[in-house]
Amino acid sequence: MRNTNGGNPLVHIDGLATEIEGREILKDLTLSVFPGEIHAIMGPNGSGKSTFAKVLAGHPSYEVTKGGITFSGIDVLDLSPEERAREGIFMGFQYPVEIPGVTNSSFLRLAFNTAQSARGEDELDPIEFDDYLQDKLKMLEISSDFLDRSVNGGFSGGEKKRNEILQMAVLEPKLAILDETDSGLDIDALRVVSQGVNKLANNDNAIILITHYQRLLNYIKPDFVHVMHEGNIVKTGNEKLAQELEEKGYDWILDET
Amino acid sequence: MHKEFFQGLSNDNTLEFSQTEWLKLIREEANQRVIDLPVPSAKDEQWRFTDLKKIYQKQFRSAGKHTLNYKDVEKSILLESGYQLVFVDGLFSKQFSRLPEPNSGVFLGGLQSALVNHPEEIQATLISTNNEKNNFFASLNTSYLRDVAVLHLAPDTSLEKPIHLLNISTGENTCVNPRVFFKIGAGSSVKVLEEYVSIGGKESLTNIVSDIYLGQSAKFSHYRVQREDVSSFNIAHSSVDLQKNSNYQFCTISTGASISRQDVEVVQSGEGTTCGFEGLAFLQGRQVCDLHSKIIHGKPQGTSKQVYKTIIGDRAKAVFNGQIFVSSEGHLSSAAQSNKNLLLTKNGRVDTKPQLEIYADDVKCAHGATVGQLNDDEMFYLQTRGIPKDVARKILIYGFAAEVIENLGLESLIVSLRNEILKLTGSPVSL
Structure with missing residues (x-):
């Protein structure tokens, strides 16, 4: 466990x-x-995992009827998705949206600069931004022809997920919720994406991985593993819990509860 | 009676071809039909959704002499075009055109020289359309015919660089009747951008008739861009005939005119032909854009793929009537049709009617039409990247249009349409 668990939670x-x-x-x-x-x-499917991700990021279709979300000490329930993003919440999508006609690089720069100006910091011009991007590409081992393509347009499943991680790297969120980032990936793509996430994880940010399968956790070591069922967390453990799930499935936990 | 709108037009008898007997005859016949035929109205099934009252209330006149110089025209010319054929107010302009050498297998020009170079074919095509179309606007076109844009490609002649057919409207309250005749010889291939623009033109009616013929194994990429002034009216009829194994790729883009109506009929009259049909209309204000298309699979093993998209803002209206007709001889045909409409406002309107009519076995046909607003999940995706909702909206509208534009294959046309759509949508990002 990398953190000391001292101080305030990033998100409660x-x-x-x-x-x-x-x-x-x-x-x-x-x-x-x-x-x-x-x-x-x-x-299991339908347990509410993806809903949880979307609610954290502020999807307008979900109504919060009880409880609250505090992020970096502020109540974010009334914030729009874009405001939450600027506070430092990032969601990696299971099915990233394709935006024809808009290049990855201009999209990334727009997102980055929108956040910069919201923080009262200087926006980067295309040349400065390109320098900034090149470092990220290198770190994530993504080739730069990625940038000239339209956002997710005609990308393979693996490319789309790598693009999500690239966006995360550019935006440097405090909290990243990655929804089924491993779904649809072959072993090589899974390894590349996982390495990216590991490089981006540090002592100041936090990551919530939403996943169906234990195999992702062979590459990214979680501090906690939670099991969701019918819209609630019914069991919390460590890595070993994930291995147990892999061997025995979910039924035994559901029986327990 | 709604026929005052063209009473102010005059037949220009000073034109050189005016004394050609057969032409005189078909013009007179057409003139009689214009008198006899009722004007299209909402009572006609084919015109149910497009009200032409705005046209009928006007008093059009024939165009006079234009005052353009090359500088005005130059900026509208497609950069990569090899040849350009320019018509101003319906008349061929030698001054603004760039034509191929004689005897190069490529004939490009106006009616006068076409009558010298390809007299039989011109006569045949003008007579046959004239007889076939018991149609008010097509008859009006013939009746006031002043010129014809002709492209005639000999067999096995391929042009690398595209041809730009530029039609410029300069007048106010004028009615011009452009005529188009493209004949692509067997085994030949060419790309043509057929474009309608206004340079000073306002409240004018452009009424076009086109005849397109592809010989065996010919390949034709045809881009039609209509961006006339938003006070104008643009009505077009085109028929396309596809001989065995020919390949016709059509893309129609409409951003201009107050009312635009396009009837396109593609007939696969030989075996194994291919027809691609793409389109985009971007409408605002009170613009109305109506596309009626009919693709006839008349012989075995023809394929067609149609994708038509519209974006409707303000109080604009889009109409799509797309018919796929597979005749009893159209075995092993494959047809796919899709119409996607993005309705941005509650006062906008879409009338869409995709139709399949199949009289053959062993065919693969699919069609679908959607009318929708921007997708919440797509908006959400952009918002989670910190992009404000209103900007996300602009980007997604742009993306919807870009899908058609970015595939056009003519770089400078892509750039100019991209800029136009960026201006229309206000999207801060593009390619």
Whole structure:
């Protein structure tokens, strides 16, 4: 465990309940994440994992009916997704959106500069930004022809996920929620994406990995593993819990609860 | 009676071809039809969704002499074009055109020289369309015919560089009747940008008839861009005939005109032909854009793929009527059609009617139409990158249009349309 667990949590989710179209998806969910931590959230299909990610990032379709989310000491429930992003919350998507006609590089620069100006810092011109980007590309072993392509346009599954990690690297969020970043990846792509995440993880940020399978956790070592079921965290453990899940499936936990 | 709108037009009898007997005859016949035929109205099934009252209320006149110089025209010329054929207010302009050498296998020019170079073909095509189209606007075109844009490509002649057919409207309240005749010889290939622009033109009616013929194994990439002044009216009829194994790739882009209506009929009259049909209309204010297309699979093993997109803002309206017709001889045809409409406002309107009519076995056909707003999940994706909602919206509208534009394959056309769409959407990012 890299963090000392001292100080305040980066994000504190307190008794959160949410609905979409009158259906309750999350029920009384409580979780604290401290800087420097990596949390994995696992669970069967339909347990509410992806909803949890979207609610943290502020998806407008979900209504929070109970509880709250405090991020860096501020209540973010009333903040729009873009405001949350500027506070330092990032979500990596399971199905990243394709934006034809917009290059990755101009999109990244727009996102970066929007955040810069929100922080009252100087925006980077295309040349300065390119320098900044080249370092990130090198770190993530992404070739620079990635930048001239339209955002996710015609990207393979693996390329899309690498692009999510590149966006994360550029935006340097305090909290990254990666929703099924491993889905649809072959072993090589999984390794590359995981290495990227490991390079980006540090003592000041935190990562929540949402995943179906234990195999991602062979590459990224979580400090905590949580199991979700019916909209709540029903068990929390460490890496060993993930291995147990891999061997025995989810049923035994669901029986326990 | 709605026929006052063209009563102010005059037949220009000073033109050199005016005394050509057969032409005189077809013009007179057409003139009679214009008198006899009712003007299209909302009562006609084919015109149900497009009200032409705004046209009928006007009093158009024939265009006079234009005052353009090359500087005005130059900026509208496609940079990479090899040859350019420029028409101003419906008349061929030698001054602004750049034409191939005689006897090069490529004929490009106006009616006068076409009558010298390809008299039989010109006569045949003008007579046959004239007879076939019991149609008010097509008859109006023939009746007031002043010129024809002709491209005639001999067999096995391929042009690397695209041809730009530029039609410029300069008048106010004028009615011009451009005519287009493209004949692509067997085994030949060419790219043509057919464009309609206004340089000073306002509240004018451009009424076009086109006949396009592809010989065996010919390949034709045809881009049609209509960006006339938003006070103008643009009506177009085109028929395309595809001989065996020919390949016709059509893309139509509309951003201009107050009312624009395009009827395109593609007939696969030989085996194994290919037709690609793409389109984009970007509409604002009270613009109305109506595309009626009919692709006829008349012989075995033809394929067609149609993708037509519209973006509707303000109180604008898009109409799509797309028919795929597979005749009893059209075995092993494959047809795909999709119409996607992005409706940005609650006062905008879309009428879409995709139709499949199949009389053959062993065919693969699919069609679909969607009318929608911007997708919440896509907006959310951009917002989670810190991009404000209103900017995210602009980017996604731009992206919707860009998908058509970026695939055009003519670099300077892409750049100019990209800039136009960027201006229309306000997107801060592009390619």
